[in-house]
Amino acid sequence: xxxxxxxxxxxxxxxxxxxxxxxxxxxxxxxxxxxxxxxxxxxxxxxxxxxxxxxxxxxxxxxxxxxxxxxxxxxxxxxxxxxxxxxxxxxxxxxxxxxxxxxxxxxxxxxxxxxxxxxxxxxxxxxxxxxxxxxxxxxxxxxxxxxxxxxxxxxxxxxxxxxxxxxxxxxxxxxxxxxxxxxxxxxxxxxxxxxxxxxxxxxxxxxxxxxxxxxxxxxxxxxxxxxxxxxxxxxxxxxxxxxxxxxxxxxxxxxxxxxxxxxxxxxxxxxxxxxxxxxxxxxxxxxxxxxxxxxxxxxxxxxxxxxxxxxxxxxxxxxxxxxxxxxxxxxxxxxxxxxxxxxxxxxxxxxxxxxxxxxxxxxxxxxxxxxxxxxxxxxxxxxxxxxxxxxxxxxxxxxxxxxxxxxxxxxxxxxxxxxxxxxxxxxxxxxxxxxxxxxxxxxxxxxxxxxxxxxxxxxxxxxxxxxxxxxxxxxxx
Numbered sequence: 251x252x253x254x255x256x257x258x259x260x261x262x263x264x265x266x267x268x269x270x271x272x273x274x275x276x277x278x279x280x281x282x283x284x285x286x287x288x289x290x291x292x293x294x295x296x297x298x299x300x301x302x303x304x305x306x307x308x309x310x311x312x313x314x315x316x317x318x319x320x321x322x323x324x325x326x327x328x329x330x331x332x333x334x335x336x337x338x339x340x341x342x343x344x345x346x347x348x349x350x351x352x353x354x355x356x357x358x359x360x361x362x363x364x365x366x367x368x369x370x371x372x373x374x375x376x377x378x379x380x381x382x383x384x385x386x387x388x389x390x391x392x393x394x395x396x397x398x399x400x401x402x403x404x405x406x407x408x409x410x411x412x413x414x415x416x417x418x419x420x421x422x423x424x425x426x427x428x429x430x431x432x433x434x435x436x437x438x439x440x441x442x443x444x445x446x447x448x449x450x451x452x453x454x455x456x457x458x459x460x461x462x463x464x465x466x467x468x469x470x471x472x473x474x475x476x477x478x479x480x481x482x483x484x485x486x487x488x489x490x491x492x493x494x495x496x497x498x499x500x501x502x503x504x505x506x507x508x509x510x511x512x513x514x515x516x517x518x519x520x521x522x523x524x525x526x527x528x529x530x531x532x533x534x535x536x537x538x539x540x541x542x543x544x545x546x547x548x549x550x551x552x553x554x555x556x557x558x559x560x561x562x563x564x565x566x567x568x569x570x571x572x573x574x575x576x577x578x579x580x581x582x583x584x585x586x587x588x589x590x591x592x593x594x595x596x597x598x599x600x601x602x603x604x605x606x607x608x609x610x611x612x613x614x615x616x617x618x619x620x621x622x623x624x625x626x627x628x629x630x631x632x633x634x635x636x637x638x639x640x641x642x643x644x645x646x647x648x649x650x651x652x653x654x655x656x657x658x659x660x661x662x663x664x665x666x667x668x669x670x671x672x673x674x675x676x677x678x679x680x681x682x683x684x685x686x687x688x689x690x691x692x693x694x695x696x697x698x699x700x701x702x703x704x705x706x707x708x709x710x711x712x713x714x715x716x717x718x719x720x721x722x723x724x725x726x727x
Contacts, residue, residue, distance in 0.1 A: 271310045271312070271655055271685075272596075272598055272611040272613055272626055273613060273615075273655065273687070274687075275596045275598060276512070276578070276594065276613075277642065277651075278291060278293075278644075279642075279644065279649040279651065280301045280303065280308075280359060280649060280689075281308050281649075281651075281689045283359065283371070283422075284420070284422060284436065285516070286512065286516075287422055287424055287435055287436045287498050289434070290367075290369065291359055291369060291371075292361045292369060292693070292698055294367075294698050295697070296647075296698075297646045297697070298646075298693040298694050298695045298696065298697055298698065299696050300694050302358045302692065303356070303689070303690060303691045303692075305355065305356065306689070306690045306691070307353055307354070307355075307689070308688070308690070309351075309353040309354070310686075311351050311684075311685065312656065312685040313348065313684060313685075314348055314681050315346070315682045316345060316346045316680075316681040316682075317344060318336040318338060318343055318345065318386050319336075319384070319386060319389040320345075320681065320682045321335070322334055322389050324663075324666055327667075328667055332392070332393040334389070334390050337397060339390065339398060340403060340406060343385065344384065344386070346632065347381065347382040347384070349380040349413065350378070350379050350380075350572065351379070352375055352376070352377040352378075353377075354373055354375045354689075355374045355375060356372070356373060356374040358371065359371035361698050368423070368424070368426075369422075369424040370421075371421070373418075373420045373422070373436075374420075375418050376417055376443075377415065377571075378413065378414075379413065379414060379571065380412060381412060381605065382410065382412075383409060383410050383411070385406055385409060387403070387406040387407060391407075391541075391550060392550060394542045395462070395464075398457055400457075401456060401457050401459070402455070403454070404453070405453055405454075406453060407453035407466075407468065408453055410447075410449040410470075411447070411448055412448075413445070413446055414444065414521065414569060414571070415442075415443040418439075418440055418517075420436045420439075420498075421436065421438075422435065423435055429504075430503060430504050430505075431501065431504075433500070434501075434502075435497065435498065436499075437495075437497055438498070439493070440496055440571070441488045441489060441490060441493065442475065442492030442521040443492075444475060444481065445473065445474070445492075445523055445527075445569060448470065449470045449472075451470045452468070453467065453468050454467040455467070462541050463537055463538060463540070464538045465536075465538075466537075466538055466557070467535040468532065468534070468535075468558070469532060470532060471531055471532070473527070473529055474528045475524060475527045475528075476524045476527045491524050492521055492524055494520050494522060495519055496517050496518060496573070497515075498518070499515050500513060500515070500516075510579070510580040511577075512578045512579075513576070513577050514574075514575070514577075515573070515576075516575075516576065517571050519571050519573065521568065521569055521571065522566060523566055523569065524566060525564070528563070528565075530558055530559055530560060530563075531563070532558045534556075535557070572603075572605070573602070574601065576598060576599065576600045577598070578596050578597060578598040579597050580596040590619055591616075591617065591618055593614070593615070593616055595612065595613060595615070596615075597612055598610070598613065607631060609628050609630040609631075610630070611627065614626065614627075620645050622642040622644060623639070623640070623642075624639065624640040625637070625639055626639070626655060636657075636659075636683075637656075638655035638657055639654065639657050641653060649691045650690045652686075652689075654686050655685040655687070656684060657685075659683040660683070660686065662682075663683070664684075
């Protein structure tokens with residue numbers, strides 16, 4: 251896979267991308283309990299004692315692109331041609347890319363204490379995260395010289411991006427400390443797979459239109475982790491070449507009037523990439539030939555690769571993962587007297603810990619017996635509005651859900667791919683994107699019986715946090 255070509259060919263050739271997912275908040279699914287560690291996954295007198303996904307994928311995929319290059323990239327991806335009519339040369343216009351993803355390969359959780367309401371869990375997941383910013387001119391160069399009227403330009407290719415993939419093995423603990431407050435935590439070991447980051451701080455280009463060529467000069471910094479040889483499937487297996495650690499903590503408080511307030515710090519962690527990794531402080535020029543030939547994309551890629559691999563230093567480095575802080579408020583309403591119809595909206599504020607991203611979400615689940623339809627709206631600091639939908643079947647011992655947090659954008663992109671003829675135009679606030687999530691879990695074992703209803707003498711005591719709370723506030727019997 252070409253990794254450096256301004257991230258563009260990566261974005262247009264694959265949809266194996268991921269993103270933040272809000273529709274699972276306060277659903278009580280196994281997925282929800284691992285993502286929001288203070289959320290319970292079991293219901294006393296109804297659920298069975300153990301829960302697992304049995305290797306069924308629980309995945310979340312999401313990406314978006316903003317800016318003038320949307321039509322160009324879709325045209326290139328689906329029609330094998332460039333539509334550069336919206337691109338602006340030497341106008342300082344940029345395009346943003348955001349990619350996030352995650353798949354739980356293994357999820358297992360057990361209810362371990364009747365009196366303490368303690369849940370213990372183990373999970374294995376693989377995650378991808380990335381961001382990028384690239385200029386209109388960077389896209390236009392892939393289609394040759396046609397849009398460039400002048401011969402010389404400065405700082406029109408000042409792009410930057412990063413992405414990293416890693417495995418996450420987590421151990422979770424959740425305890426209901428008293429009737430109002432629950433606490434949960436997930437400790438994770440991280441194993442990095444791949445990391446790249448490029449930041450171009452200065453660029454210069456001179457076109458020789460008669461010779462169908464250009465002299466490209468770039469300076470900046472490029473990071474790349476050590477991979478022994480070409481990336482092969484074996485390199486995706488867990489190993490300790492690039493170790494890391496992360497923690498997620500959360501608390502849930504139920505007020506006397508029925509509001510549920512939940513706060514989470516998710517995936518606060520880092521990865522230490524191998525000491526055999528590479529850092530390139532590049533500052534070089536290369537000639538690009540054949541800018542009007544069918545091999546122009548390859549020629550641009552090869553020249554760019556030669557430039558950014560200059561001035562190599564072999565060294566380790568440490569990077570944060572995309573942690574988030576979140577705060578939510580939930581309230582449940584029964585719509586009918588027979589308690590068949592339920593509406594339980596959740597308002598969420600989500601802030602990325604190491605990046606500027608901020609998102610507000612309103613999640614609206616409508617439940618009839620075991621069937622739940624959820625409508626989700628989000629708005630972020632890039633002024634992007636999303637409408638999402640989720641369908642879920644849920645019983646005390648079975649969960650299944652699927653949906654999208656970018657419903658209209660996913661439908662538009664799917665239509666463009668099927669028709670091979672993207673015709674959409676883009677204005678301020680519009681974007682190209684896609685989102686899809688899917689999951690299932692099953693509970694098994696003996697039914698968790700409340701001590702007052704137990705057919706056997708219950709064992710277990712309050713969890714560690716509950717005992718500590720009781721000693722501090724003198725609430726132990």
